[in-house]
Amino acid sequence: MEQYKDIAPRLIGVREGIGWTVEEMADLLGVSAEKVTQYESGTEEIPVGYLLDVSRLCRVDLTTLISGREPHLKSYSLVRKSEGFSVDRRKDYDYKSLGYKFAGREMEPFLITVPPKSGDDMAETSHRGQEFIYVLEGRLEVRLAGEPLIVEAGDSLYFNSETPHALRGLDGKDVKFLDVIL
Template identity: 40%
Template sequence: MTIIQKEIASRVKDMREVCEMSVQQLAKKLDVDTETYMQYESGDVDIPASILYEISIIFNVDTSLLLTGEDTRMSSFAVTRKDKGVRVDRREAYDYELLASNFTHKAMEPFIVTVMPRNDNYIPEPNYHKGHEFVYVIEGQLRIYIKDNVIDLNEGDSIYFDSVNKHSMVAIGEKRAKFLDVLKGE
C-alpha cells in the first residue's frame, strides 16, 4: 500500500463520517460488500477510480478532492495544458492524470491513464460500477476484458461501454499504452 492510497482512504472515511453515513450504508450505495468497502477505507485495498467517482457523486464533492485533498475552484471552464494535469500515483502499473481537477461539480471525470506493458499473461482484476465509460487510445495497444469479450484497441481506436459490466484493461505489445478514460456516473 502506498502513502497516497492511505491518504485517499482516510479522506473517504472522513467524508463518510462527516456525512454521518455508516460503512454498511455506503457499501450498499456502492454495490460492494461491506468487507470490501472496509478494505478500501482502511487503505489495505486500492480504491478503483470508478468507485472514487461514485463516492464523489454520493457526497456531492469532486473526485479531485478525494484524490488530492484540494478543493476545486472553477465553474465555467477548466484548462489543462499538455502533461500538466494533476498526477495521482495510485497503483504501481497505472499513472493517472486528472484533466479537469479544478472544475466544480463535474458531470463526468476525464483522465489520461498510462499503463506499462507486462510480458506475462496477466489479466487484471475486473471491476464494475454504475454509469458509462469511454476509452480512446492515444498511443500503444490496450486489451480490454469486458464480460466474456477480449477487445484489442490500437492508437485511434475507442470503446464506449456500460460500466456495470465487469471490465479490466492491460497494455499489450512492447510499449506503454496511453489512453483517455472518461467516467460518467448515472
C-alpha cells in the same frame, strides 16, 4: 501504497460527516461492508470507480477525495499538457486527471498510460457509469466480461462500466489513451 493512506481518512470523514455507518454506506454503494472498511483502512487499492461512486453519492468532488484540495473553476478549465494532476492510485497505471480544476464536473477525463503485461496478470474491475476510451498511442487489449477487444491508435470504445473490464498494453509497449468516465 502511501496514496491509499492519504485517501482513506477522507473517505471516513465524508461518510461520518453525513452520519452514515459503514453498513449504510456499503448498502448505498452496492458493495460489502467489508470492502468499505478495507478501503477506509488505507491498506487496499481503492478503485477509481469506487471513488467516483462515493463522490457522486456524497456530492463531494473527486479531486477533493483524491487530493484533499478543492477545485475552483466553474466556467472553464484549461489543463496544459504538463499539468495533468497525477492520480497515484494504481502502481501499474499512470493516471492524469484532466478535469481536476473544474468544480461540479459531470464526467471524469483522464490521460492513462498502461504498461504491457501478460493476460494472466489482468485484473478486472467494474463500477457504476459509462466509460469512453480513445487510444492515442499503442495497442490496448480491453477485456469486457472476459471477451478480448483490441483497440488501436485512433480507435475508440464506449461501454457500460458495470461490465467487468481489464486493460493491458500489447506488443511489449505502453499504451496511452484518453479515458472519460461518466
